[in-house]
Amino acid sequence: MLKLGSSFAALAILVQFVAAQSQEWGQCGGIGWSGPTTCVSGTVCTKQNDYYSQCLPGAAGPGAPASTGSPTSTAGAPGSTSTSNLHALAKSKGKLYFGSATDNPEFTDAAYMAILSDNTMFGQITPGNSMKWDATEPSQGQFTFSGGDAVANLAKTNGQLLRGHNCVWYSQLPSWVSNSGFSAAELTSVIQNHCSTVVGHYKGQVYSWDVVNEPFNDDGTWRTDVFYNTLGTSYVSIALQAARAADPNAKLYINDYNIEGPSAKTTSMLNLVQTLKSQGVPLDGIGLQGHFIVGELPGNLQQTLEQFTALGVEVAYTELDIRMTLPATQALLTQQQKDYDTVVSACMAVEGCVGVTIWDYTDKYSWVPQTFPGQGEACPWDQNLAKKPAYDGIVSGLNS
Ligand code: 9MR
Numbered sequence: 587m588l589k590l591g592s593s594f595a596a597l598a599i600l601v602q603f604v605a606a607q608s609q610e611w612g613q614c615g616g617i618g619w620s621g622p623t624t625c626v627s628g629t630v631c632t633k634q635n636d637y638y639s640q641c642l643p644g645a646a647g648p649g650a651p652a653s654t655g656s657p658t659s660t661a662g663a664p665g666s667t668s669t670s671n672l673h674a675l676a677k678s679k680g681k682l683y684f685g686s687a688t689d690n691p692e693f694t695d696a697a698y699m700a701i702l703s704d705n706t707m708f709g710q711i712t713p714g715n716s717m718k719w720d721a722t723e724p725s726q727g728q729f730t731f732s733g734g735d736a737v738a739n740l741a742k743t744n745g746q747l748l749r750g751h752n753c754v755w756y757s758q759l760p761s762w763v764s765n766s767g768f769s770a771a772e773l774t775s776v777i778q779n780h781c782s783t784v785v786g787h788y789k790g791q792v793y794s795w796d797v798v799n800e801p802f803n804d805d806g807t808w809r810t811d812v813f814y815n816t817l818g819t820s821y822v823s824i825a826l827q828a829a830r831a832a833d834p835n836a837k838l839y840i841n842d843y844n845i846e847g848p849s850a851k852t853t854s855m856l857n858l859v860q861t862l863k864s865q866g867v868p869l870d871g872i873g874l875q876g877h878f879i880v881g882e883l884p885g886n887l888q889q890t891l892e893q894f895t896a897l898g899v900e901v902a903y904t905e906l907d908i909r910m911t912l913p914a915t916q917a918l919l920t921q922q923q924k925d926y927d928t929v930v931s932a933c934m935a936v937e938g939c940v941g942v943t944i945w946d947y948t949d950k951y952s953w954v955p956q957t958f959p960g961q962g963e964a965c966p967w968d969q970n971l972a973k974k975p976a977y978d979g980i981v982s983g984l985n986s
Pocket of ligand 1: 714715757758799875905953
């Protein structure tokens with residue numbers, strides 16, 4: 587846990603260091619915009635409308651780093667030997683789904699899509715970015731659903747469940763929300779309009795929504811973003827109620843990282859669930875993201891899942907990946923196999939754990955190397971879409 591915490595501290599420093607450029611999906615221009623107008627490597631500043639330009643993943647500009655492919659390749663290392671497909675196996679063992687995140691720019695990669703669209707492998711998908719606030723309401727009242735619709739349509743075509751991600755989050759949040767100085771009443775209606783429009787747009791198509799994402803700091807205190815600073819903790823119930831009204835059949839989740847084992851943050855999330863339940867606020871599930879480091883899993887995974895389900899919510903690992911310091915070695919890949927087994931086994935042991943989603947299935951499209959330089963290889967498929975030993979770890983967990 588300590589190392590996990592310090593990695594996020596390192597991330598904070600990194601984010602400050604590169605603040606002169608906008609991050610992927612961040613704003614990079616538009617009328618009234620006074621922030622950075624250049625984008626980090628691998629993304630291109632793209633005009634959405636007169637008021638909003640955004641750094642979209644795309645052709646790397648000058649100065650972009652070399653491909654993350656070759657130096658970290660696991661080529662040569664023994665891969666997976668299992669012949670089971672993950673979702674089919676998860677279903678046969680009583681779970682609702684085994685799933686993967688995906689992202690729109692990946693849709694042009696035919697080899698990637700062939701594996702993603704195999705519904706015996708993945709019975710559920712989550713859009714990594716295209717249903718977030720900056721993608722769906724880049725300027726106030728102007729909703730754009732093209733990216734999210736492409737993911738929803740893919741799920742429908744493939745016969746896969748869809749997780750919606752997300753309504754209210756401090757990140758990938760347009761500046762018109764964070765910097766307008768809205769009063770409490772104004773921000774309430776901004777949240778209600780956003781959540782009800784986005785959740786309503788996908789009504790009937792989404793199994794579960796991450797309505798609120800990452801409300802807590804690692805020390806268990808509330809994250810002081812525009813929502814908390816303006817509305818206190820009430821923003822959570824405002825968002826959940828708007829989502830429930832917009833799609834009464836979608837399961838409504840709060841989703842966070844570093845709540846997978848005992849910690850101050852886990853305690854805060856447990857307390858929040860208890861409070862919301864006692865107030866009759868609609869809440870169906872807690873998403874435990876599961877961004878882990880090889881060899882450093884928190885203890886008591888199963889017990890922590892059970893602490894949540896005892897409060898009357900379902901749980902899921904919603905963004906599982908297990909990263910390592912590069913270069914990958916056989917020992918690290920073997921430990922990663924064990925770690926995937928341990929995490930998936932914990933979900934299998936808890937009836938109210940409905941499924942596991944990996945935060946994209948291949949190292950080719952993992953978020954990790956860009957966010958944690960020097961780390962990677964977090965996914966069960968390698969850069970070349972070959973299964974790694976981690977895949978056998980998942981199969982072993984599903985069979986447990
Ligand atoms: O996978 C997403 C990546 O493409 C984006 O650049 C990043 C920006 O914040 O968000 C990633 O997904 C995050 C998710 O929405 C919330 N939990 C942490 C995930 C990894 O950063």
